Ligand SMILES: Nc1ncnc2c1ncn2[C@@H]1O[C@H](COP(=O)(O)OP(=O)(O)OP(=O)(O)O)[C@@H](O)[C@H]1O
């Protein structure tokens with residue numbers, strides 16, 4: 001992935017805040033409410049972050065009024081920028097153990 | 112009627128009023144040397160020998176050879192045969208802790224669970240499993256998810272926990288609340304050795320005997336004395352409660 005592009009995505013207003021807030025799965029509406037981000041912008045940022053694998057669609061959960069809601073979770077634990085040789089962005093993905101358990105757990109209801 | 116999984120340790124099954132609730136997760140707590148690993152070995156071994164139920168033994172603490180030697184010292188003579196023919200599946204610390212390999216072990220394990228060939232599982236110990244998570248919240252979340260997965264896969268699970276019996280001043284760990292059953296193994300020093308006890312503190316969905324019962328570890332494994340009054344062999348001040 002192009003390092004400059006990732007930096008650009010991370011640098012957009014609200015991107016870092018969104019990643020910070022998505023340790024646990026959260027919906028776009030919740031992010032918008034909690035962080036005070038206009039909902040349209042919120043969706044745009046979510047799309048950009050998801051496209052670059054920094055955020056992932058975690059699940060479609062059922063809301064209290066029985067609607068499907070998409071919840072997102074961040075995919076990264078750490079981002080490191082290296083200028084030493086040439087500009088490189090190192091992305092430390094979330095621990096795979098939690099990912100695998102999440103995945104297995106999510107499929108339980110589908111079995 | 113709730114389905115039960117027998118430990119195959121007669122006295123313990125009696126205290127449990129039949130056995131452990133099927134598809135549940137029980138925490139086996141106790142100080143070092145209290146007999147947690149032995150209880151787990153016996154649970155898995157009895158499963159195959161007496162009830163035709165296959166078992167998975169996950170050990171972060173010991174090698175496959177340690178387990179084999181422990182089993183043989185207890186007179187579980189067919190342990191190795193069962194391991195070799197797959198009725199007992201051992202994931203030892205060599206496999207689980209190979210660098211970065213817990214994720215791949217987890218992969219194999221989850222796949223195995225999906226096939227649904229096994230009925231019993233042991234995780235020795237929970238403390239080691241929890242090292243893969245970063246904070247208390249993650250530990251709780253993933254313990255619950257893991258127990259859900261095990262239960263859904265038709266497994267009845269024992270997890271060991273290095274924690275002494277609950278005296279007024281010991282804090283009760285969150286693990287105790289998050290699991291369906293709690294069994295404590297207690298040992299108190301005496302002039303000639305140790306006195307051992309077992310206490311079933313909880314078993315969800317089931318009526319249990321909550322007294323503390325004396326037990327012994329010898330060839331054959333753990334033997335629980337069914338008569339709680341045998342506890343009176345101890346003098347008052349020696350009593351752990
Ligand atoms: N073959 C045997 N015959 C009699 N007693 C035995 C035998 N094997 C082990 N023991 C006793 O059982 C004790 C160990 O039990 P076990 O290994 O299950 O402890 P544990 O609770 O798992 O401890 P740890 O927390 O250190 O893993 C030994 O200290 C020993 O006293």
Ligand SMILES: [Mg+2]
Pocket residue numbers: 147148149172235
């Ligand atoms: Mg042990």
